[in-house]
Amino acid sequence: MQISTHELKSKIIESLKLQDIIPEQIDDDAPLFGTGLGLDSIDALELVVLLERDYGIVIKDIEEGRPAFRSVKTLAEFIAAKRPQ
Amino acid sequence: MSVPPRSPVITGLGIVSAPGFGTEEVWRAVSNGESGLKPLTLFQSPRYGQILTGEIQRDLLALGAPTRSSRSDKLGWLAARAAIADAKINFQTSGDRAGVLLGASVGGSYDSEIFLSTLLKQGKMRARPTRFHECVTTVDLIANEFGLFGPSMALATACSSSALAIAMAAEMILSGEADVMLAGGADSMSRMTWGGFHSLLLVDAAGCRPFDAARGGMSLGEGAAMLVLESEESARRRGAKILARLSGWGTSCDAYHATAPHPQGAGAAAAMQSALRRAGLEPAAIDYVNAHGTGTRDNDVAEAIALKTVFHNRVPPFSSTKRAFGHALAASGAMEAVVCVEALRRQELPPNPGFSKCDPAIGLEPVVEKRHASLTHVMSNSFGFGGNNGVLIFSRPETMPQTRAPKKIEVVVGGIGVIGPGNVTLKEIGAPLPPGKGLVHSCGALTEAVTLTPNQRRRLSRLQQMALITARQSHPPDASQRVAVAIGTGLGCMEDAGAFIENLVAKDEREPMPSRFPNSVHNSPAGQVAIDQGARGMNSAPTAGEITFECALWQGICQLATNEADLALAGAVDELDKYLLSIGQRWRAWDDTIKPGEGAVVASLAAAEQMPARLARVTIVKLGRYRRLFDAEREADWIASAVDLSQVGIILSGAKGFRQLEPLYEGVVTALLKRKKLELQTYKQKCGEFHAASAFGFSVAVNLARERNCGVLLYTLSLHGAKALCLVQPP
Numbered sequence: 001m002q003i004s005t006h007e008l009k010s011k012i013i014e015s016l017k018l019q020d021i022i023p024e025q026i027d028d029d030a031p032l033f034g035t036g037l038g039l040d041s042i043d044a045l046e047l048v049v050l051l052e053r054d055y056g057i058v059i060k061d062i063e064e065g066r067p068a069f070r071s072v073k074t075l076a077e078f079i080a081a082k083r084p085q
Numbered sequence: 086m087s088v089p090p091r092s093p094v095i096t097g098l099g100i101v102s103a104p105g106f107g108t109e110e111v112w113r114a115v116s117n118g119e120s121g122l123k124p125l126t127l128f129q130s131p132r133y134g135q136i137l138t139g140e141i142q143r144d145l146l147a148l149g150a151p152t153r154s155s156r157s158d159k160l161g162w163l164a165a166r167a168a169i170a171d172a173k174i175n176f177q178t179s180g181d182r183a184g185v186l187l188g189a190s191v192g193g194s195y196d197s198e199i200f201l202s203t204l205l206k207q208g209k210m211r212a213r214p215t216r217f218h219e220c221v222t223t224v225d226l227i228a229n230e231f232g233l234f235g236p237s238m239a240l241a242t243a244c245s246s247s248a249l250a251i252a253m254a255a256e257m258i259l260s261g262e263a264d265v266m267l268a269g270g271a272d273s274m275s276r277m278t279w280g281g282f283h284s285l286l287l288v289d290a291a292g293c294r295p296f297d298a299a300r301g302g303m304s305l306g307e308g309a310a311m312l313v314l315e316s317e318e319s320a321r322r323r324g325a326k327i328l329a330r331l332s333g334w335g336t337s338c339d340a341y342h343a344t345a346p347h348p349q350g351a352g353a354a355a356a357m358q359s360a361l362r363r364a365g366l367e368p369a370a371i372d373y374v375n376a377h378g379t380g381t382r383d384n385d386v387a388e389a390i391a392l393k394t395v396f397h398n399r400v401p402p403f404s405s406t407k408r409a410f411g412h413a414l415a416a417s418g419a420m421e422a423v424v425c426v427e428a429l430r431r432q433e434l435p436p437n438p439g440f441s442k443c444d445p446a447i448g449l450e451p452v453v454e455k456r457h458a459s460l461t462h463v464m465s466n467s468f469g470f471g472g473n474n475g476v477l478i479f480s481r482p483e484t485m486p487q488t489r490a491p492k493k494i495e496v497v498v499g500g501i502g503v504i505g506p507g508n509v510t511l512k513e514i515g516a517p518l519p520p521g522k523g524l525v526h527s528c529g530a531l532t533e534a535v536t537l538t539p540n541q542r543r544r545l546s547r548l549q550q551m552a553l554i555t556a557r558q559s560h561p562p563d564a565s566q567r568v569a570v571a572i573g574t575g576l577g578c579m580e581d582a583g584a585f586i587e588n589l590v591a592k593d594e595r596e597p598m599p600s601r602f603p604n605s606v607h608n609s610p611a612g613q614v615a616i617d618q619g620a621r622g623m624n625s626a627p628t629a630g631e632i633t634f635e636c637a638l639w640q641g642i643c644q645l646a647t648n649e650a651d652l653a654l655a656g657a658v659d660e661l662d663k664y665l666l667s668i669g670q671r672w673r674a675w676d677d678t679i680k681p682g683e684g685a686v687v688a689s690l691a692a693a694e695q696m697p698a699r700l701a702r703v704t705i706v707k708l709g710r711y712r713r714l715f716d717a718e719r720e721a722d723w724i725a726s727a728v729d730l731s732q733v734g735i736i737l738s739g740a741k742g743f744r745q746l747e748p749l750y751e752g753v754v755t756a757l758l759k760r761k762k763l764e765l766q767t768y769k770q771k772c773g774e775f776h777a778a779s780a781f782g783f784s785v786a787v788n789l790a791r792e793r794n795c796g797v798l799l800y801t802l803s804l805h806g807a808k809a810l811c812l813v814q815p816p
Binding site for chain 1: 284285286301342343344345539540542543544595596597598599600603
């Protein structure tokens with residue numbers, strides 16, 4: 001099932017309380033961590049909470065999520081693949 | 086030239102922990118590499134279940150612990166009683182020269198959570214457990230009961246707390262403030278830390294495996310350990326048995342991230358090097374290192390890199406004993422200090438349970454089996470949230486390391502940042518319970534927050550923002566200086582702690598709040614200031630009721646006097662939140678004349694020659710404790726012995742606050758006025774009553790000293806027995 005990247009971006013902005021940014025300003029392929037949005041390890045943990053709360057995907061080891069957290073696009077693909085039907 | 090002083094000695098040990106009570110039981114378990122971890126029974130964990138923890142499953146009350154106290158208090162009290170008995174010391178005649186320095190981070194959280202849970206689920210408010218909420222209640226309990234009337238405070242720098250407490254206790258002795266210090270740490274398990282570390286995905290359900298290739302995180306634990314630290318002269322005078330010597334101590338801050346260690350272990354290495362310098366030892370002299378070794382991926386790699394940085398290719402035998410105890414947070418440094426002293430006494434190396442396979446990313450193997458070794462100097466590492474590092478070096482008693490005492494220096498205030506009270510109604514704070522009448526002293530919205538970066542604004546709560554802003558007001562960040570930070574707080578970040586626990590209870594541990602948890606530690610304001618300022622020196626968060634600020638001031642000045650820092654940022658910060666307001670009203674803590682308050686004050690301090698432009702001088706900071714049977718004349722004597730009253734024009738007291746303290750202040754001031762004519766002033770009518778209020782008093786004292794060109798004596802009493810003096814002089 002496809003995930004709307006626009007909706008996902010809105011959720012990320014809300015969950016991480018990102019300031020002065022709207023979904024349109026986030027590129028689907030831009031790196032979320034490090035340079036891109038400048039997120040850190042605690043933001044990754046907030047994304048873990050978001051994945052469980054909104055998509056029912058439980059991550060117990062942050063390493064499992066690492067490839068998915070590269071960009072909005074990889075995150076959307078991860079959710080589409082892992083989401084319980 | 087005078088002979089340099091000798092480093093303090095250890096004459097007693099007390100420990101209560103999952104693997105055992107007392108040094109014999111503990112050493113048997115630890116040296117055999119036994120795990121003290123058992124399935125959790127202390128409380129129900131709907132989400133994580135009964136995974137392995139270092140929980141203490143003995144009946145603490147049956148062992149004699151006081152009834153009216155928190156779980157942390159009980160653990161700390163039992164360890165203190167054991168250490169005092171071990172040292173065969175009593176404080177009948179020497180109590181004024183003995184103090185307590187305790188590392189604590191959980192405080193009465195475990196008990197307060199029961200209060201909050203009952204309130205949220207049954208709508209009933211049983212305020213009693215919250216009476217023991219503060220970390221400092223353990224200190225007050227121990228000091229009052231065992232009669233230690235010298236300087237006392239709790240230090241809450243998360244997992245490095247008790248290492249820092251032991252280091253500061255040594256400074257207290259070297260500076261002549263005390264002959265004996267009971268120093269250590271106490272922390273109980275709590276739902277907050279349980280849910281918090283799980284929300285950070287840092288807990289290994291199978292139990293921690295420090296330094297192992299397959300390690301998957303830490304195990305939580307609880308417990309307490311206390312050391313009787315004594316000047317060598319005092320120990321010899323009373324014929325005490327000297328167990329070991331505390332020969333070196335070093336502190337540092339990564340100034341890097343709220344939870345993650347610096348990836349190259351830069352701060353950890355700096356603290357180890359600082360401890361070696363203090364002990365006058367070369368790295369090759371260290372025979373064993375008790376590693377912090379939590380078992381998380383990041384800590385163990387960073388610590389290994391730091392060990393290689395300090396010891397190059399000759400890393401001494403090392404082990405982590407975290408699987409024996411669980412990670413008892415603020416108590417762990419003191420528990421591991423006990424392990425180090427026992428290793429020295431028995432000439433044995435304790436193993437690292439949980440290790441089986443070397444991790445190429447670490448490239449080092451810990452001690453795997455107990456073995457005999459010739460040990461003269463051993464090192465203990467403790468690292469905590471906020472990149473807060475504390476390292477201790479223990480040596481055989483017969484070693485003769487000489488240390489340096491703090492120099493007498495003239496300390497000046499370069500700048501001061503104040504976020505003081507405006508008037509905001511209770512409704513604006515969001516108090517849910519009794520609506521209350523009248524105003525509180527609240528800082529309101531932080532309009533200055535616009536100068537913070539977007540990441541600081543989104544991540545930091547009001548308390549941390551208040552600290553950041555006042556620190557910047559007191560001194561702009563300057564990377565060329567060695568900066569120490571001591572920013573205390575009485576209650577810490579109530580907003581984050583409250584929200585985190587409320588969420589935990591309401592949602593049965595689902596949807597945790599990982600970004601709230603790191604803010605909830607008492608050292609989050611000091612840690613965030615360090616990151617903002619690039620301050621890599623000592624980073625401390627004292628908590629000591631109404632004298633919290635004076636404790637921070639003492640620590641900041643200590644870092645200048647020992648030449649560990651060029652600049653010290655000393656302050657205190659506390660906030661009002663809905664729970665505090667509700668509980669305070671239930672206790673009728675406030676009335677129409679005295680209102681609750683909040684605020685932040687940070688002062689930048691330096692040695693006079695370093696800071697030509699200055700606001701004032703701080704010539705005396707003295708901490709102590711008054712007797713339950715309050716004797717105003719005795720208190721006036723204490724002041725007159727510490728301060729030359731001829732240099733004082735104004736006494737600025739903490740009166741006009743809690744009404745229980747009014748007669749005490751009045752008695753002392755009356756007794757002092759008989760000795761010298763002084764002008765009496767107060768400040769709490771302006772800022773309200775809160776733990777950090779004396780920091781606001783300090784800013785008033787600085788202004789008064791300048792305007793009136795006279796010495797201003799800031800005099801503060803805490804509700805639970807502590808007292809402080811601070812003399813501010815014109816520039």
